[in-house]
Amino acid sequence: MDMRDIAKMAGVSSATVSRVINGSCAVRPETAERVQRVIDEFKFIPNGSATTLKYGRSGTYGLIIPDITNPFFPEFIQSFEGILADANRNMLMATTASHAPSMQRTIYRMLVSQVEGIVLLASEIETEPIEAMMNNRVPLVTMDRRLVGKGLSDVSVDSNSGMRQAVEHLQGLKHRRIGYIGGSVGPTISDHRRNSFVRAMQGYGLAVVEELMRAGNYRISGGEAAMAQLLDLRDRPTAIIAANDLTAIGALRVIHRQGLSVPGDISIVGFDDIELSDIVFPPLTTLHLAQHELAKKFVGALEAFAPDPHGMGKQYKVETTLLVRSSTGPARRRERATKPLRAVS
């Protein structure tokens, strides 16, 4: 069943069928209606690969996610795919281990599928092998790499504003020893969130203590490990800002396990505002990142390349704002090793 079959039954040529399907105005309404009736009757669906081959556009974008298990990503995907669907576009999705070979095969498959652009949400992994693979064939939009070029755009999360609000909030609650638990160490592309934290602290005249800054892994386990170390310190921090909510939740768990309370003994600020952050106890004060805005920027960045896939990319940005819930409160008076008020298993 192809357009010629439909054409024959409607008594027109296949070109006219094509015109009707694509809404060309160069068809008389009555002819269009006649053709449409045949299309409906036989539930005809055109063959997209033929269109892609002929027209050179697939209407499909690729999305590469490092770890879909991190709740941040599903929330993003939801918005991203929704926006694409509204524009009648498809999403080819792949989660990929962070090692290069599987990554390259993923990109290869996407390029074979004639994607018109790829979004790479992989701040944790090296991207050189990927760019080599892509070879400037289709536009690439990355997250938080702050690197643009031909056919290369970036959407970054501006943590400065949010981080300032967080530090101001904590300072207002009389916190002075504020710790930080960051993301992964290693081949990561310089930790912007960490820098924002440092700048915000300095901006408010607070001491930036190396001892109070630890690396995590953007997951609960990393938050737990880092927080355990911080609690072992003679002079503990009274507040913690974490690089993302999962890290904050990990910290929360360790604090509870040691019989301390949040925010009674230690205040915690997360980052991202994933749904989970409102579900844990206590609900996290966090830096809200508007997922839908973020997704819109990515789609916008992709579509900006439509006229010229090899044109110069742009740097996009989304803001973060502090969302105060219940995991932050006044600093304890004596900033010494804290004793639990009551034991909780």
Next chain:
Amino acid sequence: MDMRDIAKMAGVSSATVSRVINGSCAVRPETAERVQRVIDEFKFIPNGSATTLKYGRSGTYGLIIPDITNPFFPEFIQSFEGILADANRNMLMATTASHAPSMQRTIYRMLVSQVEGIVLLASEIETEPIEAMMNNRVPLVTMDRRLVGKGLSDVSVDSNSGMRQAVEHLQGLKHRRIGYIGGSVGPTISDHRRNSFVRAMQGYGLAVVEELMRAGNYRISGGEAAMAQLLDLRDRPTAIIAANDLTAIGALRVIHRQGLSVPGDISIVGFDDIELSDIVFPPLTTLHLAQHELAKKFVGALEAFAPDPHGMGKQYKVETTLLVRSSTGPARRRERATKPLRAVS
């Protein structure tokens, strides 16, 4: 840059280039190597839409998810996509609101894209409009609908075995009043999990009390609402089995908010074993569902249709097993309205 260009540079015909790329053995090794060198040099990537058009197969499957925000689905997607990627296949994913028009547009886009099959993970929504849309064009594999037909397979979660283990476990802990919080009511395809629960209770000679069985919505909010009602009862249940982990977590939250303890006052059993179930406090006793096995069954079901897309489908099944963590414990002696031991905000 197409195969003819490569062919010219390698001094062969385009057919030979095709043969080399597809690993045909009808090419002399030295010729193949020469061609491969040119391919590598120019980083040639074949045009998949041409192959799809010619060959009639796209190597792409569609996956439709109702609510990717439910952690069950990301974990599934991870496995599903991984298995497809290993088989060098693509995944076209869409999350879709449960109303028919957006659903139909999603399916339409997938059919245009020449997917070779669609997995529909939408136990909550009506599927008649979808099947009408699909019109038996490509195989459909559903989850937990227990309906098979031409080009239609189903993968169901066998909750019987797990439910029996759960009830036995609770009975062993001296629980007699066991409640159940189910999934959504309405157009859902008969609640197999609920039936399994009822059968298991009867099998162990326990009373099935209608009053103790409530509907939820597969999310935290539903678990909360249902549990709140159950706690209002004069004669509360001493244990709850939930239709999924999110529901169980919702129940957990309400119990904690009312100053009761788990499992001290009430035991809770979840279903699915999502990662979160090991992270909440206390870690959930739950019916473990092997996500990777589940994903494998779906891929297997799809590929079983490869020889004949219109052939008869099959019913697949995955087992569940009880995983005991910390949310279940001995029943309280007096099965009367319980008083909180201590107040917690």
Next chain:
DNA sequence: ACAGATAGCGTTAGCGCTAACGTGAACCGA
């Protein structure tokens, strides 16, 4: 009344790939 514009539709070529077939050369056994 007539050249030119326009609307509405048909014809055609070709997007890049590969199955099927065709061909020439090397090889084989009798």
Next chain:
DNA sequence: TCGGTTCACGTTAGCGCTAACGCTATCTGT
């Protein structure tokens, strides 16, 4: 030596679609 195989490749014909162009009938202005 020679008909038949086999191997290793080239040639060709589309897969279904649509942009570009071509054609005809009607309409417009003078």
